[in-house]
Amino acid sequence: EVQLLESGGGLVQPGGSLRLSCAASGFSFSFYGLHWVRQAPGKGLEWLSSIGGSGGRTYYADSVRGRFTISRDNSKNTLYLQMNSLRAEDTAIYYCAKDPTKVADYYFDYWGQGTLVTVSS
Amino acid sequence: EIVLTQSPGTLSLSPGERATLSCRASQSVSSNFLAWYQQKPGQAPRLLIYGASSRATGVPDRFSGSGSGTDFTLTISRLEPEDFAVYYCQQYGSSPRTFGPGTKVEIK
Numbered sequence: 001e002v003q004l005l006e007s008g009g010g011l012v013q014p015g016g017s018l019r020l021s022c023a024a025s026g027f028s029f030s031f032y033g034l035h036w037v038r039q040a041p042g043k044g045l046e047w048l049s050s051i052g053g054s055g056g057r058t059y060y061a062d063s064v065r066g067r068f069t070i071s072r073d074n075s076k077n078t079l080y081l082q083m084n085s086l087r088a089e090d091t092a093i094y095y096c097a098k099d100p101t102k103v104a105d106y107y108f109d110y111w112g113q114g115t116l117v118t119v120s121s
Numbered sequence: 122e123i124v125l126t127q128s129p130g131t132l133s134l135s136p137g138e139r140a141t142l143s144c145r146a147s148q149s150v151s152s153n154f155l156a157w158y159q160q161k162p163g164q165a166p167r168l169l170i171y172g173a174s175s176r177a178t179g180v181p182d183r184f185s186g187s188g189s190g191t192d193f194t195l196t197i198s199r200l201e202p203e204d205f206a207v208y209y210c211q212q213y214g215s216s217p218r219t220f221g222p223g224t225k226v227e228i229k
Binding site: 044045046047059061062095100105106107108109110111112113114 | 154156158164165166167168171177209211213216217218219220221222223
């Protein structure tokens with residue numbers, strides 16, 4: 001059974017940093033691309049970033065490019081999102097999601113339960 | 122960037138009725154790379170349909186997807202109590218991936 005478990009969310013001040021983690025199990029981790037998607041309170045879904053199975057290719061939405069960095073440790077079956085220069089509008093539930101392919105170019109076939117990030121002073 | 126518009130915003134129906142949800146793209150979706158997700162309150166989204174019409178693993182056959190180019194439809198043939206939720210379409214044919222704003226299917 002595919003499982004994705006996010007952690008690392010919490011309250012952070014504007015301008016601060018946070019690193020999210022997503023621990024994966026139930027599939028051959030390095031064979032699949034992974035993504036981060038967020039959902040502001042009461043709002044819709046926003047794709048943020050993707051990474052290929054080998055970690056060599058990364059992609060970002062304009063809203064986070066230059067502030068967020070996606071990475072993965074295939075030896076630990078874990079996906080990360082380093083978030084810097086956080087703003088109030090970054091307040092959201094952050095989901096990690098799995099791609100059905102290695103290239104992280106497709107849809108999201110499995111999702112974690114999400115971790116809440118609140119940016120506020 | 123492809124903008125997705127979903128209609129209606131809210132659909133009020135009774136169990137057993139048929140639900141028809143629309144997703145319209147601002148430009149043609151390459152290779153009909155369009156997915157549909159279901160989200161219930163307090164839960165993560167769940168993949169229902171990919172490639173416009175292929176059901177994901179474990180999705181009941183009362184859910185079906187159709188369409189091509191710029192116009193796509195998710196149909197729920199007979200609503201079950203557990204189907205009342207928000208449904209999002211998403212295109213992955215071009216970068217950046219984008220989602221529609223969602224359609225809420227509520228109990229009438």
